Amino acid sequence: MTLIPTLTETLSRARADLRIGLPVIIGSQLVAAVETLRPDRLETIRALGPAVLAITEPRARTLKVRVYDRDLARIEVPPDAGLAWLRAVADPAGDLMTPMKGPFRSPRDGQVDAHRAGIALAKSAQLLPAVLVVPVPEPPEGLTRLSPGPALAQMATEAVMAPVADARLPLLSAENSRLHIFRPDNGEAEHYAVEIGAPSRAKPVLTRLHSACFTGDVLGSLKCDCGPQLHAALTAMGQAGEGVLLYLNQEGRGIGLANKMRAYSLQNQGFDTVEANHRLGFEDDERDFRIGAGILRKMGFSSVRLMTNNPKKVAMLESHGISVAERVPLITPRNRHNTAYLDVKAAKSGHLL
Ligand SMILES: Nc1nc2c(ncn2[C@@H]2O[C@H](COP(=O)(O)OP(=O)(O)OP(=O)(O)O)[C@@H](O)[C@H]2O)c(=O)[nH]1
Numbered sequence: 466m467t468l469i470p471t472l473t474e475t476l477s478r479a480r481a482d483l484r485i486g487l488p489v490i491i492g493s494q495l496v497a498a499v500e501t502l503r504p505d506r507l508e509t510i511r512a513l514g515p516a517v518l519a520i521t522e523p524r525a526r527t528l529k530v531r532v533y534d535r536d537l538a539r540i541e542v543p544p545d546a547g548l549a550w551l552r553a554v555a556d557p558a559g560d561l562m563t564p565m566k567g568p569f570r571s572p573r574d575g576q577v578d579a580h581r582a583g584i585a586l587a588k589s590a591q592l593l594p595a596v597l598v599v600p601v602p603e604p605p606e607g608l609t610r611l612s613p614g615p616a617l618a619q620m621a622t623e624a625v626m627a628p629v630a631d632a633r634l635p636l637l638s639a640e641n642s643r644l645h646i647f648r649p650d651n652g653e654a655e656h657y658a659v660e661i662g663a664p665s666r667a668k669p670v671l672t673r674l675h676s677a678c679f680t681g682d683v684l685g686s687l688k689c690d691c692g693p694q695l696h697a698a699l700t701a702m703g704q705a706g707e708g709v710l711l712y713l714n715q716e717g718r719g720i721g722l723a724n725k726m727r728a729y730s731l732q733n734q735g736f737d738t739v740e741a742n743h744r745l746g747f748e749d750d751e752r753d754f755r756i757g758a759g760i761l762r763k764m765g766f767s768s769v770r771l772m773t774n775n776p777k778k779v780a781m782l783e784s785h786g787i788s789v790a791e792r793v794p795l796i797t798p799r800n801r802h803n804t805a806y807l808d809v810k811a812a813k814s815g816h817l818l
């Protein structure tokens with residue numbers, strides 16, 4: 466085997482580069498994440514040529530920027546615009562106090578694959594989806610290089626999950642349990658499976674796909690239903706004597722904890738959970754639901770009784786080789802902090818509550 470990095474490995478490097486504030490080269494464009502860009506580097510980048518800022522369609526809608534490229538919009542960066550201007554376009558925190566005023570000039574022509582790949586990389590690095598893009602006919606040495614088309618195609622493929630380690634882990638809710646760790650081949654977060662009892666692989670297994678919620682699962686936040694859902698699922702599996710709970714590290718419906726806190730801050734300004742995601746430039750739900758199906762298949766399960774109120778989880782499993790024999794509702798108590806959130810999930814996200 467050659468020592469030259471594969472595309473998957475190069476993408477993983479590029480993601481790390483953006484997180485630490487290094488630009489990457491995509492095709493013939495230099496691409497930098499606005500969130501991690503430092504002032505001295507911005508100056509060097511601006512000296513290379515005319516820059517555009519690429520943002521997603523939901524962020525563009527908030528800023529009333531014209532969208533000519535379907536899922537993304539480009540804004541010409543004015544000559545006198547500095548880091549504060551770029552950050553104000555990228556980050557909605559100041560939208561209400563100091564609204565961004567146009568007119569924004571949006572180019573219509575040219576290729577946008579590099580911009581699109583840059584935004585996808587920023588999202589997978591759990592950064593704000595806004596990237597500065599400058600054409601570089603002669604790319605500087607030392608930066609990670611990608612081709613836009615193959616990069617986009619590779620990012621859209623399903624990660625391969627490898628079992629890494631597992632051990633017995635007696636739980637309060639189920640003494641006879643094992644924790645399994647799965648590692649994806651794309652350098653992204655590891656995911657966990659709690660196997661309770663010794664469920665048969667030949668019949669539907671009681672299953673929960675739980676997305677990480679540090680605030681709810683660990684801190685006992687009252688703003689969402691995650692903590693109570695996690696414990697209710699484990700308790701039900703303990704009582705049944707068997708089950709599988711997948712703990713998927715897709716915090717904040719896939720946007721990461723930092724962005725989730727940005728979303729909470731917008732919710733404190735009066736926006737609901739879906740509007741907050743959109744103002745930040747994300748879709749309502751950025752989770753890759755294939756991960757859960759992949760882990761279940763790896764564990765030898767092909768049929769589940771799924772504990773969820775989210776019909777999309779059912780549909781996703783069905784379309785990725787896991788049949789859902791039954792949907793088991795998972796209703797937890799309301800309180801004055803989570804009731805509006807639960808109503809929005811029902812009204813806008815199709816949850817059956
Ligand atoms: N972006 C964002 N994420 C949130 C917010 N509140 C909770 N979350 C995240 O939402 C996810 C909830 O995941 P789940 O409970 O597995 O999924 P679900 O889609 O609600 O479906 P159920 O199976 O019915 O619970 C977790 O990743 C939480 O961190 C919010 O206001 N904004």
Ligand SMILES: [Zn+2]
Nearest residue numbers: 678681689691
């Ligand atoms: Zn939560």
